[in-house]
Amino acid sequence: MPRNRVEIMHGVNLDQLGRRNPEHYGGLTFDQLEQRIAEMGRELGLTTRFFQTNHEGRFVEHLHDLEGLADGIVLNPGAWTHYSWAIHDALEIAALPAVEVHLSDVANREPWRRVSVISDLCIATVSGQGVDGYRVALERLREELSR
Numbered sequence: 001m002p003r004n005r006v007e008i009m010h011g012v013n014l015d016q017l018g019r020r021n022p023e024h025y026g027g028l029t030f031d032q033l034e035q036r037i038a039e040m041g042r043e044l045g046l047t048t049r050f051f052q053t054n055h056e057g058r059f060v061e062h063l064h065d066l067e068g069l070a071d072g073i074v075l076n077p078g079a080w081t082h083y084s085w086a087i088h089d090a091l092e093i094a095a096l097p098a099v100e101v102h103l104s105d106v107a108n109r110e111p112w113r114r115v116s117v118i119s120d121l122c123i124a125t126v127s128g129q130g131v132d133g134y135r136v137a138l139e140r141l142r143e144e145l146s147r
């Protein structure tokens with residue numbers, strides 16, 4: 001059976017895209033971002049499913065519930081990336097190949113954004129490439145899932 005089911009998980013404040021600083025996050029609304037990612041997934045032969053929440057516990061529980069439903073994860077947890085050890089542990093429990101994505105160039109912003117508590121569990125991290133970063137992430141995940 002092909003492994004092609006990718007869960008796209010967005011965390012806190014990502015639903016507010018379109019209202020956030022376009023210099024960092026671009027001009028797309030969140031709906032437009034999700035549509036673009038779905039198109040990219042189709043082009044790559046991947047099935048994408050989407051989840052967004054502003055509640056850390058829901059994000060954690062969604063990771064708990066992925067067993068049997070997804071083959072890989074693309075996640076952008078927003079600010080939780082930088083401090084949520086709860087999400088780190090839930091990602092470890094999910095035990096699926098995961099790619100971390102950030103729209104903005106987190107390495108070249110405030111120092112606190114340079115820390116990621118999930119990157120050790122991810123096969124790759126993509127940041128600073130805007131929406132195109134999701135294509136890079138999907139391609140990397142597809143390569144991993146085809147092994």
Ligand code: DQA
Pocket residue numbers: 012013014076077078079080081101102103104105106113
């Ligand atoms: C973000 C970067 C985070 O530092 C920030 O808190 C976000 C979005 C990004 O996509 O660039 O909310 O993850």
